[in-house]
Amino acid sequence: MNGSSVLPLLSQIAEAQSIDGVWRLTREYFASIGLSHVNYGFTRFKHQTTIGDPDDALFLTTGDDAYAQRYYRGGFYAKSPLFRWAQRNSGACTWKWATDAFAAGKLCAEEAEVMRFNASIGVIAGLSFSFPETSARAKGVMGLTADFGITVEQIEDLWREKRHEIMAVAHMAHLKIIQLPRLSRARALSPRQREALEWVADGKTTQDVALLMGVSPAMVEKHLRLAREALAVETTAQAVAKAALLNMIFQEPTVPQAQAAR
Numbered sequence: 001m002n003g004s005s006v007l008p009l010l011s012q013i014a015e016a017q018s019i020d021g022v023w024r025l026t027r028e029y030f031a032s033i034g035l036s037h038v039n040y041g042f043t044r045f046k047h048q049t050t051i052g053d054p055d056d057a058l059f060l061t062t063g064d065d066a067y068a069q070r071y072y073r074g075g076f077y078a079k080s081p082l083f084r085w086a087q088r089n090s091g092a093c094t095w096k097w098a099t100d101a102f103a104a105g106k107l108c109a110e111e112a113e114v115m116r117f118n119a120s121i122g123v124i125a126g127l128s129f130s131f132p133e134t135s136a137r138a139k140g141v142m143g144l145t146a147d148f149g150i151t152v153e154q155i156e157d158l159w160r161e162k163r164h165e166i167m168a169v170a171h172m173a174h175l176k177i178i179q180l181p182r183l184s185r186a187r188a189l190s191p192r193q194r195e196a197l198e199w200v201a202d203g204k205t206t207q208d209v210a211l212l213m214g215v216s217p218a219m220v221e222k223h224l225r226l227a228r229e230a231l232a233v234e235t236t237a238q239a240v241a242k243a244a245l246l247n248m249i250f251q252e253p254t255v256p257q258a259q260a261a262r
Contacts, residue, residue, distance in 0.1 A: 006165050013172045019180050023060055026173040030144055033158065033166070035126065037145035038062050039071070042178060044138045044245045051139070053232065055187060056246070058177070076117075079110040086130035086141040092167055094159050095126050096152050122148045125155040127166065131174045140174050181247040189230055189248055196223040198249050201240045 009029055016022045027038050040060040045052030059072045070076055077083050081098045101107050102115040118124065125146040133139060146155050159166070189197070192213070199209040210217045228239045243249045 006168060010168060010172050013169070013176055016176060017180075019058075019060070019177055019182070022173050022176050022180070026169060027062055029169050030166075033162065034147045034150050034154075035144040036062065036147050037123075037126075039077075039143040039145075040141070040174075040177070041072075041077075042138070042140040042174070044135065046137050046139045055232070056242075058182060076114065080114045081107055081111040082128045082143065083141065084111070086128060087139070090130050090132040092127060092129045092163075092170075094152075094155055095124075095128065096156060099124065099152055125150055125152040127155065127159065129167075129170050129174075131171065138178075140178065142170055142174065179247065181251045187230060187232075187246060187248070189227055189243065190223075193223045193227040193230065194243070194249050196220055197227055197236075197240050197243050200224070200236055201244070201249065 006029075009025065013022055013025050016025065023040075027036075030036065030038055038061070041051070041057060043051045043057040045056045051057050054073065059068065061068050061071070063071070081101065082093075082095065085093065085098075098107075098115065102112060107115065123145050127144040129142040129144075131140040131142070195213060196209055199212055204212065206217050206220050209220045213220065224236050224239070227243070228234065228236060231239050231242045233239050233242055240249070
């Protein structure tokens with residue numbers, strides 16, 4: 001796929017109506033150029049060196065459940081020299097600098113542990129993206145692992161040849177994903193909970209919301225309480241803000257799809 005032929009793909013990603021749709025198009029493109037294993041993470045609740053509550057972050061992977069549990073839920077990603085690079089930088093890089101640093105003994109013990117583990121499962125070459133964000137609390141990263149048998153040098157050649165094409169696809173996918181609603185089991189809202197939050201966001205009182213929804217004020221309070229619990233916040237104002245950040249309210253209705261989020 002050359003630079004001009006990637007344009008239809010960018011349009012397809014831009015027009016996708018779900019995170020699943022974006023993820024499918026993105027991983028199919030990367031697989032076509034020898035980068036079949038893809039990890040993507042995004043949070044709007046970063047705190048200095050942590051990503052905040054894992055339930056508030058989005059993690060997509062082409063790996064299986066066992067991989068997701070070890071790498072993400074187990075916190076293995078945080079030891080990676082490439083993740084630490086992403087925390088400090090915006091942009092893209094190949095993994096050559098990390099393999100060179102490992103060979104020269106310049107990585108710390110945790111980082112070297114990750115490099116040894118990755119090598120044991122054939123993960124030796126790839127690309128990393130650290131997307132620029134407008135919020136100090138937000139961070140998006142993507143890692144692309146080269147297929148088995150592809151060397152570090154071959155990825156360097158691929159990067160020189162297709163750098164702008166690869167970056168365009170990665171950036172378009174990221175920008176589209178962060179606009180779409182999250183269908184997270186950990187942060188699920190019912191339709192009535194979403195409706196109640198939307199009316200509150202519009203400045204309506206509990207009495208107003210009760211009339212608009214055709215229920216009692218007590219039922220409105222119940223919907224709002226359950227929304228606060230689902231979003232793990234203490235106040236309704238916090239619930240409105242968090243639901244808006246996660247694109248869970250004021251969204252056009254779409255056909256529900258099971259996301260690849262772990």
